[in-house]
Amino acid sequence: xxxxxxxxxxxxxxxxxxxxxxxxxxxxxxxxxxxxxxxxxxxxxxxxxxxxxxxxxxxxxxxxxxxxxxxxxxxxxxxxxxxxxxxxxxxxxxxxxxxxxxxxxxxxxxxxxxxxxxxxxxxxxxxxxxxxxxxxxxxxxxxxxxxxxxxxxxxxxxxxxxxxxxxxxxxxxxxxxxxxxxxxxxxxxxxxxxxxxxxxxxxxxxxxxxxxxxxxxxxxxxxxxxxxxxxxxxxxxxxxxx
Amino acid sequence: xxxxxxxxxxxxxxxxxxxxxxxxxxxxxxxxxxxxxxxxxxxxxxxxxxxxxxxxxxxxxxxxxxxxxxxxxxxxxxxxxxxxxxxxxxxxxxxxxxxxxxxxxxxxxxxxxxxxxxxxxxxxxxxxxxxxxxxxxxxxxxxxxxxxxxxxxxxxxxxxxxxxxxxxxxxxxxxxxxxxxxxxxxxxxxxxxxxxxxxxxxxxxxxxxxxxxxxxxxxxxxxxxxxxxxxxxxxxxxxxxxxxxxxxxxxxxxxxxxxxxxxxxxxxxxxxxxxxxxxxxxxxxxxxxxxxxxxxxxxxxxxxxxxxxxxxxxxxxxxxxxxxxxxxxxxxxxxxxxxxxxxxxxxxxxxxxxxxxxxxxxxxxxx
Amino acid sequence: xxxxxxxxxxxxxxxxxxxxxxxxxxxxxxxxxxxxxxxxxxxxxxxxxxxxxxxxxxxxxxxxxxxxxxxxxxxxxxxxxxxxxxxxxxxxxxxxxxxxxxxxxxxxxxxxxxxxxxxxxxxxxxxxxxxxxxxxxxxxxxxxxxxxxxxxxxxxxxxxxxxxxxxxxxxxxxxxxxxxxxxxxxxxxxxxxxxxxxxxxxxxxxxxxxxxxxxxxxxxxxxxxxxxxxxxxxxxxxxxxxxxxxxxxxxxxxxxxxxxxxxxxxxxxxxxxxxxxxxxxxxxxxxxxxxxxxxxxxxxxxxxxxxxxx
Numbered sequence: 032x033x034x035x036x037x038x039x040x041x042x043x044x045x046x047x048x049x050x051x052x053x054x055x056x057x058x059x060x061x062x063x064x065x066x067x068x069x070x071x072x073x074x075x076x077x078x079x080x081x082x083x084x085x086x087x088x089x090x091x092x093x094x095x096x097x098x099x100x101x102x103x104x105x106x107x108x109x110x111x112x113x114x115x116x117x118x119x120x121x122x123x124x125x126x127x128x129x130x131x132x133x134x135x136x137x138x139x140x141x142x143x144x145x146x147x148x149x150x151x152x153x154x155x156x157x158x159x160x161x162x163x164x165x166x167x168x169x170x171x172x173x174x175x176x177x178x179x180x181x182x183x184x185x186x187x188x189x190x191x192x193x194x195x196x197x198x199x200x201x202x203x204x205x206x207x208x209x210x211x212x213x214x215x216x217x218x219x220x221x222x223x224x225x226x227x228x229x230x231x232x233x234x235x236x237x238x239x240x241x242x243x244x245x246x247x248x249x250x251x252x253x254x255x256x257x258x259x260x261x262x263x264x265x266x267x268x269x270x271x272x273x
Numbered sequence: 274x275x276x277x278x279x280x281x282x283x284x285x286x287x288x289x290x291x292x293x294x295x296x297x298x299x300x301x302x303x304x305x306x307x308x309x310x311x312x313x314x315x316x317x318x319x320x321x322x323x324x325x326x327x328x329x330x331x332x333x334x335x336x337x338x339x340x341x342x343x344x345x346x347x348x349x350x351x352x353x354x355x356x357x358x359x360x361x362x363x364x365x366x367x368x369x370x371x372x373x374x375x376x377x378x379x380x381x382x383x384x385x386x387x388x389x390x391x392x393x394x395x396x397x398x399x400x401x402x403x404x405x406x407x408x409x410x411x412x413x414x415x416x417x418x419x420x421x422x423x424x425x426x427x428x429x430x431x432x433x434x435x436x437x438x439x440x441x442x443x444x445x446x447x448x449x450x451x452x453x454x455x456x457x458x459x460x461x462x463x464x465x466x467x468x469x470x471x472x473x474x475x476x477x478x479x480x481x482x483x484x485x486x487x488x489x490x491x492x493x494x495x496x497x498x499x500x501x502x503x504x505x506x507x508x509x510x511x512x513x514x515x516x517x518x519x520x521x522x523x524x525x526x527x528x529x530x531x532x533x534x535x536x537x538x539x540x541x542x543x544x545x546x547x548x549x550x551x552x553x554x555x556x557x558x559x560x561x562x563x564x565x566x567x568x569x570x571x572x573x574x575x576x577x578x579x580x581x582x583x584x585x586x587x588x589x590x591x592x593x594x595x596x597x598x599x600x601x602x603x604x605x606x607x608x609x610x611x612x613x614x615x616x617x618x619x620x621x622x623x624x625x626x627x628x629x630x631x632x633x634x635x636x637x638x639x640x
Numbered sequence: 641x642x643x644x645x646x647x648x649x650x651x652x653x654x655x656x657x658x659x660x661x662x663x664x665x666x667x668x669x670x671x672x673x674x675x676x677x678x679x680x681x682x683x684x685x686x687x688x689x690x691x692x693x694x695x696x697x698x699x700x701x702x703x704x705x706x707x708x709x710x711x712x713x714x715x716x717x718x719x720x721x722x723x724x725x726x727x728x729x730x731x732x733x734x735x736x737x738x739x740x741x742x743x744x745x746x747x748x749x750x751x752x753x754x755x756x757x758x759x760x761x762x763x764x765x766x767x768x769x770x771x772x773x774x775x776x777x778x779x780x781x782x783x784x785x786x787x788x789x790x791x792x793x794x795x796x797x798x799x800x801x802x803x804x805x806x807x808x809x810x811x812x813x814x815x816x817x818x819x820x821x822x823x824x825x826x827x828x829x830x831x832x833x834x835x836x837x838x839x840x841x842x843x844x845x846x847x848x849x850x851x852x853x854x855x856x857x858x859x860x861x862x863x864x865x866x867x868x869x870x871x872x873x874x875x876x877x878x879x880x881x882x883x884x885x886x887x888x889x890x891x892x893x894x895x896x897x898x899x900x901x902x903x904x905x906x907x908x909x910x911x912x913x914x915x916x917x918x919x920x921x922x923x924x925x926x927x928x929x930x931x932x933x934x935x936x937x938x939x940x941x942x943x944x945x946x947x948x949x950x
Contacts, residue, residue, distance in 0.1 A: 070804035070805070070806050071774065071775045071804045071807065072774050072775070073804075169679055171677070171678075196802065197678035197830050198677060198678065199676070199677030199678070199680070199830075200677070200832065200891075200933055200937055200940070201891070201940050202677075204891045204892055208875070208878065211875035214875075225802070225804060227805060227833075228833075231894035232892060232894075251895070262894070263805060266805045266806070267805060270805070270806040271806065276742050279742030279743060283731065283735070283739050286728075286730065286735065291730065473726060473728075474725075474726030475727065477726055478722065478726050478785075480692055480715075481691065481692060481715050483712065483715050483745070637711070638692050640693055
């Protein structure tokens with residue numbers, strides 16, 4: 032039997048009369064790369080916030096790494112990693128300082144932080160950037176470091192909210208190689224993106240539209256189902272309700 | 274011209290749609306004048322004083338009673354010798370001491386320059402000044418009343434508040450408040466509203482449009498000029514009807530000087546916004562660089578005379594100082610333009626210089 | 641006839657070189673795409689053309705006018721949409737539009753036909769403050785405002801960044817219509833797949849232009865033999881391909897991995913065998929035509945080999 036990492040059943044979020052997330056259900060396996068796609072305003076961000084324990088659902092249930100999203104938000108936050116396009120690292124701290132800070136937040140002790148710092152610098156081959164201010168590092172590299180930092184405490188799940196927005200094609204691919212590596216180590220990857228070629232890198236994809244999940248399958252199957260040559264077409268067909 | 278009005282209208286929209294701006298614009302003057310007017314006036318009541326009456330006759334007793342009856346003073350010490358008065362002073366029991374010369378009463382009747390020594394505790398210069406003014410005023414009216422052509426010589430007395438005969442603190446606060454509020458609204462609000470456009474990126478769009486930079490500036494400035502004038506009117510009206518602060522001089526001259534000061538504050542605001550691109554920095558510069566000197570060095574709260582000489586010289590480059598002199602003269606003394614032409618000229622000079630620098634510094638581009 | 645002529649443009653911020661010797665000519669009536677990742681210098685170049693910045697070297701002519709000495713003429717005839725949403729958030733949709741119309745000395749009615757297609761989609765919300773619009777609607781309003789004075793040249797700085805694929809597609813359809821009305825469009829984008837929507841494109845990376853051509857030319861100039869590989873474990877296959885000593889470059893691309901060998905002539909089945917030996921299963925290997933992104937990747941890979949990043 033597969034080990035479940037995320038289990039969502041009938042989850043909804045209403046803001047007044049507006050239903051942002053409408054009764055969604057899905058499951059994500061351990062170590063899976065799960066692409067969470069949808070148009071702007073489809074309800075993705077609201078759903079992610081609920082899964083991270085930042086927003087209380089209006090109804091429905093969800094378990095993150097076995098923890099209940101109503102009662103065990105503290106435990107959830109310790110078991111997950113999070114990174115987004117808008118905020119990743121402190122620009123006015125150096126790479127090492129950022130690593131130390133986030134390591135500290137996740138409760139790593141001094142030795143662990145030293146180990147993880149060395150690990151991250153070696154992994155990304157950036158020992159030369161150790162004492163460089165993050166603000167002066169190109170975006171793509173910054174995002175790679177941010178991802179490495181988001182998994183510093185070996186979380187069970189990492190949520191990536193448009194992590195590669197605006198990043199150049201080469202660095203974007205290096206970023207995905209990092210994702211593959213961590214997924215291979217058993218970390219579940221929950222990722223949103225506007226790049227449809229990146230959707231193909233995911234094991235499974237969910238397509239959200241107007242608060243509901245319209246489709247959920249492997250990229251392969253989705254393309255077959257919507258008789259499309261690529262994910263871009265699938266996306267357009269779903270978003271336009273065809 | 275249509276472009277221009279469209280822009281001015283837009284500025285009014287910004288102001289009226291932002292509750293916080295409105296609150297600062299209209300709530301602040303009201304709150305401040307009421308606060309200053311009622312709560313923290315310079316008026317001192319029941320100040321403890323000591324008297325050493327070496328004369329001990331009808332005249333000295335009558336004067337002492339007069340001083341007691343004024344309500345400003347409370348007789349805390351009626352001393353017998355200089356030492357006891359000295360000690361009360363040191364212990365802070367009394368704020369002011371009045372010492373009658375042995376022949377005070379006699380000389381007063383004879384019209385022979387009676388001597389009255391007044392010593393004030395100058396560790397609090399403001400209070401000391403005020404108290405001395407109170408005393409001197411009482412003594413003067415006493416002398417006039419007695420209708421004797423003698424003079425009483427007062428020691429250590431200044432007649433700074435000569436024209437504020439009823440000795441009301443609020444009289445001075447009205448001019449001071451107008452100065453501060455005009456500075457606040459005109460300079461701070463303009464600099465913030467311009468930097469806001471820079472932060473939101475709308476300035477970028479204005480720059481690439483055919484709007485000339487000076488049109489953008491003038492259009493931005495007009496609503497704030499208008500609102501500042503309304504604000505000054507509110508303060509003047511409140512002052513007149515709530516606190517009975519008179520406007521002795523010409524109202525037209527007063528408004529003209531107010532507008533001149535508004536213009537100088539606006540130019541300063543634009544100047545600030547040309548130095549920085551961030552609202553926060555603009556706010557900081559306005560507060561620390563403009564408002565603080567205005568409050569501290571314009572003579573509003575602390576008398577300039579008590580400051581070190583270099584600070585007094587420094588205060589000369591603060592337009593608010595000159596405006597304070599102008600507005601006080603017009604309101605309290607009823608001065609005309611012939612009395613304050615120099616100050617007006619200086620203020621106009623400042624305005625011109627600031628306006629010129631801000632037009633030159635205003636960027637046609639992003640850098 | 642060129643609507644934009646960029647000659648030997650260099651731009652520095654302090655010690656940082658943002659643009660290095662750029663040369664681009666944009667023809668009247670074409671859609672010209674400036675394609676490159678964040679930080680490549682796209683915004684700087686567009687702001688230089690928009691007369692908002694001054695270059696350190698070189699000269700730019702927009703609509704025949706010099707961007708430094710004749711910037712007022714350019715500003716009258718230019719439509720500009722900055723990278724981030726830059727309208728007055730506290731003004732309503734219609735107030736924004738009317739403001740921009742008056743600033744350019746025109747009225748909404750006068751040029752309504754130009755913006756009709758775009759504006760009619762947001763007209764139902766015309767009394768809503770611009771700050772309360774959704775992303776797609778903001779973008780349409782911004783474009784309407786940039787068009788309201790009937791500009792001859794439209795500069796768009798990353799208009800589709802952060803916009804979902806559906807709105808992006810609609811946006812490009814709008815640009816095609818504007819082009820048919822005779823407006824020259826200079827647009828920057830980080831999305832490679834949008835390149836095919838342009839008449840001509842320039843690849844920009846780290847302040848330098850890598851290539852300028854039509855999308856078709858760029859693809860036909862690609863002379864490497866491009867192989868697409870797929871297997872059960874893409875990550876393993878990618879790592880294995882990286883160990884090949886005949887590798888020129890390799891990168892994941894969608895559901896496949898794209899591989900280019902350093903040899904001109906070789907057999908694909910040879911690669912297949914090696915991968916099988918290394919334990920990859922269910923391997924699919926085929927020769928494919930490159931797309932725009934492959935071309936960009938190649939340009940970047942080749943240059944990256946020339947100078948190691950940092």
